[in-house]
Amino acid sequence: MQEKLMIIDPHVHMTSRTTDDYEAMAAAGIVAIIEPSFWLGQPRTQVGSFQDYYSSLVGWEPFRASQFGIKHYCTIGLNSKEANNEALAEQVIELLPLYLHKENVVAIGEIGYDDQTPAEDKYFRMQLEMAKELNMTVQVHTPHRDKKSGTIKSMEVCLEHGLDPANVIIDHNNEETVKDVLDRGFIAAFTIYPKTKMGNERMVEVVRKFGSNHILVDSSADWGVSDPLAVPKTAALMLERGISREDVIKTCYQNALDAFGKNGKMKESHWLGTSAIDQRELFNDNSVLRGQEPKIDGNKII
Numbered sequence: 001m002q003e004k005l006m007i008i009d010p011h012v013h014m015t016s017r018t019t020d021d022y023e024a025m026a027a028a029g030i031v032a033i034i035e036p037s038f039w040l041g042q043p044r045t046q047v048g049s050f051q052d053y054y055s056s057l058v059g060w061e062p063f064r065a066s067q068f069g070i071k072h073y074c075t076i077g078l079n080s081k082e083a084n085n086e087a088l089a090e091q092v093i094e095l096l097p098l099y100l101h102k103e104n105v106v107a108i109g110e111i112g113y114d115d116q117t118p119a120e121d122k123y124f125r126m127q128l129e130m131a132k133e134l135n136m137t138v139q140v141h142t143p144h145r146d147k148k149s150g151t152i153k154s155m156e157v158c159l160e161h162g163l164d165p166a167n168v169i170i171d172h173n174n175e176e177t178v179k180d181v182l183d184r185g186f187i188a189a190f191t192i193y194p195k196t197k198m199g200n201e202r203m204v205e206v207v208r209k210f211g212s213n214h215i216l217v218d219s220s221a222d223w224g225v226s227d228p229l230a231v232p233k234t235a236a237l238m239l240e241r242g243i244s245r246e247d248v249i250k251t252c253y254q255n256a257l258d259a260f261g262k263n264g265k266m267k268e269s270h271w272l273g274t275s276a277i278d279q280r281e282l283f284n285d286n287s288v289l290r291g292q293e294p295k296i297d298g299n300k301i302i
């Protein structure tokens with residue numbers, strides 16, 4: 001039997017997922033994840049809420065992931081929806097530099113357009129300037145409404161600000177947008193949704209048609225109907241449908257590592273040969289155990 005594939009999910013909101021998810025993800029071969037900062041399903045009202053959220057993405061959540069054998073990275077930014085509260089957005093922008101230098105922050109994200117309002121445009125551009133100045137990768141959320149025009153506009157604005165398209169991941173693509181993204185030299189990420197939008201069968205056909213260069217697969221799993229195993233499931237389906245193992249490795253692992261590993265904070269050595277789990281560890285005196293028996297190395301909790 002061939003060795004099990006290693007998988008990276010480059011877009012998953014673990015803060016809203018359970019420890020069962022972490023266990024299932026590790027069992028399915030996920031070795032590393034990237035958690036973009038986003039909105040919480042309802043708008044925040046104070047800058048302190050952003051600060052505590054960003055702190056959890058660079059503190060508690062990487063610890064929680066480590067307790068299940070998964071390496072956690074994140075992207076930090078002001079999301080498009082909340083850019084529309086300008087008074088608050090100003091304060092959040094001031095806060096970002098405090099977090100962009102943290103050790104597990106691999107990009108500015110997820111930023112971009114939701115309704116394509118002037119405020120969204122203003123803060124998107126401001127954060128692109130920050131990315132340019134700090135030489136950071138950018139993770140762009142494209143709007144679910146007016147997808148095609150919103151995607152093209154996002155790329156035009158990135159180019160206008162002088163960003164290298166090879167350092168920009170355009171997320172939530174579909175068959176309508178992928179060619180425009182690849183033709184312009186950007187990286188195209190695809191979110192696999194369990195029931196609507198991009199399903200994993202469609203993803204197989206995208207890879208068959210467009211190949212595996214500059215294409216990433218992610219789950220964008222969050223507090224909504226979503227599947228944190230979308231990437232390993234898609235990888236398995238690709239193999240079953242005759243996509244080469246090399247192309248599966250590129251789209252479900254290597255391309256994500258190449259795209260988000262540019263600032264040197266995400267490295268294969270972080271998970272290769274270091275799978276030891278020790279749930280006796282604590283983060284600020286807190287553990288994930290709730291009084292249960294710690295799992296050490298390969299022992300199962302159940």
Ligand SMILES: [Zn+2]
Nearest residue numbers: 036038110220
């Ligand atoms: Zn997201």
